[in-house]
Amino acid sequence: VGAIVLIEKTRRQLMLCDKIFRVIYCEPSPVQSAFLTAVLRINNVRRQIESRVTGTSPTMKNISKPSLLSLTFPLPPIEQQQALVKALSDSRAKAIALHNEAAETRAKAWTDFEAALYAADDKAKAAEGGFGRPVPNFSA
Numbered sequence: 001v002g003a004i005v006l007i008e009k010t011r012r013q014l015m016l017c018d019k020i021f022r023v024i025y026c027e028p029s030p031v032q033s034a035f036l037t038a039v040l041r042i043n044n045v046r047r048q049i050e051s052r053v054t055g056t057s058p059t060m061k062n063i064s065k066p067s068l069l070s071l072t073f074p075l076p077p078i079e080q081q082q083a084l085v086k087a088l089s090d091s092r093a094k095a096i097a098l099h100n101e102a103a104e105t106r107a108k109a110w111t112d113f114e115a116a117l118y119a120a121d122d123k124a125k126a127a128e129g130g131f132g133r134p135v136p137n138f139s140a
Contacts, residue, residue, distance in 0.1 A: 001063050032082060048071050
């Protein structure tokens, strides 16, 4: 309940399920859409959403429009919202780059480890005179 997604562009005559709320911003809006999306994902605001959920069945939980409209959180000026959203976006991009770099480093480390392991095994076999010997037949 209360999953948040930001859709930048929709097609005409879009139909939404009755379980989905669509936010339509007035002009000029006191809140930037990307800022609201980020705020609605903050733990404190998520707790507010979850505390207003109705319904007893785990699969049929609901939240009303008045409950959503009663959420409280700080609303800085639009310029500060934009700066916060940019900082969040920059941090996410940096985190993704670091994640990708770590994955590449892990892959290279694994390749280096395997190469060293096989090189050591080949060196040991060569020292034992193990190269060129026939493979024993274990079938009986």
